[in-house]
Amino acid sequence: MPQVRKNGLPAYRRIQGTIVKRLELGQLKPGDIVDSERELARIHGVSLMTARHALAALEREGMVVRRRGAGTFVAPPKIHFNKLMSYTEQMSVRGLGVSSKLLSLGVIDTEQEVAARLGLPASSRLIKLERLRLGGEEPFALETCYLSADDFSGLTRARLDRVSLFSILEHDYGLRIAHADEEVDATTADPQTARLLGISPGSAVLRIRQEIHSTKGKVALYVLGLYRSDRHTLLIRRFR
Amino acid sequence: MPQVRKNGLPAYRRIQGTIVKRLELGQLKPGDIVDSERELARIHGVSLMTARHALAALEREGMVVRRRGAGTFVAPPKIHFNKLMSYTEQMSVRGLGVSSKLLSLGVIDTEQEVAARLGLPASSRLIKLERLRLGGEEPFALETCYLSADDFSGLTRARLDRVSLFSILEHDYGLRIAHADEEVDATTADPQTARLLGISPGSAVLRIRQEIHSTKGKVALYVLGLYRSDRHTLLIRRFR
C-alpha cells in the first residue's frame, strides 16, 4: 500500500496526534501504558517502522518513556519540553494569558558579535527588537532579537503588536525553522533589566542565547533572553 | 543478509564512529559535507534506514546539520551537547584536567521532597553525597547526589575517590542509564556555596536538578548541581 497522506500530515504525525489528544482529554494519565508499536501499526494500518517513529519522537519530546520488554508509558506532565516554541506558544500551553510590550525596534550596524553569530559580515545592518514578555500582568522575560535587515525588511511595529514574530517570519517571509542551538547560563540583573522585570538589581536571571536556524541552513535569528528565575524553569531531557 | 554485530555495537553506532573519528582527526571540518545516506549505506553495506538512523542521531546530538535536498554538514564545534554525560566525561572532552573533592557522604532519612523525586516513600533512607568539582585547580561546581540507600548500599568513600560515580553504578550495581529529565534555572550563591566555589556571595549560579532514569523505568539518582556561571554554559539543541 503506497503512502497516502490523509491530511497532508505524515502518518507518524497523525499517530502522535491521536495519542496526544487522548492525553489532553485525560483518557491517558501519567504512568499509563500506551499502545505498543505493533498495536499502533495494526490500528493505523502502517508498518512497524512508522509506528516506531511516532513513539520514538514522542519520547524525545518528553511525552512518553519507553522501556524495552515492558512498553511505552505516559511521562509525568513536565509540559512538552525539548521542543522549540515561541514564548507565546510556551505560555499558552500553560494556560497563562500572555502579552508582550515592544520596547524598541530599529536598525543598527555596530554589533559585530551579533553579526558574526548570524553568519553575516561585521557591520551588517541588523534589525534589533527588544520586547518585554508578560504573563498576566507580571513581567517574565526580556528578549532582544536580531535579524538581518536585508532579509527581513519591512518588519513593522504595527504588525508585531498583533501577531507573533514567529508567525510573521513564517508567513510573510517564508521562513521555516529547523532547530535552535542554545547557550544557557546564569547572570545577575543590571539595574535597567531589574527595573523592567520588576525584580531587585543583582537578582539571578536565566540567560539564554538562541541561534535559530532555518531549514536553509542559515542562522535566521539571534535571540538574547533574560528570564526571571523565580518564574522560569527550563525543562530538558537528555539521553545517554 | 542477517545482522552481524562486528564488535557488539549496532551498525548505526559503528557508522557514527567512523564519522566522529574523522571529525576528531581534523579530516572533517565544520561546514564540510558528510557522506550522504546512500553513500554510507553502500560503503558500510547496510540499508538506507540504518545509514539514516546514524545521521539522524548525530544531528540530535548536535554534531551535524541535515538539509533536505542539500546534504548533511558538520556543525560548528559546540561540543557534543544534548548528550547526557557525567561531569568527568564533560570536562575531559574539553581537554581539562578534572578532579573532584568529596565533601560529605552519609545516610539521611529526612528529605521528603528528594525521596518523592526518587519515587520512594517519604522518610526513606537516602545516601547523600556532596562533591566539589574542580577543573584544574579551580572549583567549577557543587554537586549533591541522592540515591536510595537500600538499592546502593556499600557505596564507599575510598571507591569514589578513584572512579566516577557513573562507573561505579554501572559496573558494581548494573545500573544502566536511559535519560535524565532536568530542570534548569538561575539562583544566587548563598555564603557557604560561594565560599566553596570561590565566588562572591550573591553571584549568579546555574542550578540544575537532574532526575536520572534507569532503563528499568525508575529514577535512580537525583542530583542537585550548582554551577559557576562564569565557567559554565549549558548547550542545547532544540527542534521545531
Place this chain on the structure above:
DNA sequence: AAGTGGTCTAGACCACGGC
C-alpha cells in the same frame, strides 16, 4: 512463553535544493 522495544533489510515514492 508471550509481548515489548531495538536493530535491520531492500527496496519504494515524495519533496526539495542546486546546477
Place this chain on the structure above:
DNA sequence: CCGTGGTCTAGACCACTTC
C-alpha cells in the same frame, strides 16, 4: 535534471521484561 534528505512498507531477528 540529479542527488539529497523525509517518509514508508512488510517483513525479519535479537534482547529484554513480565508472567
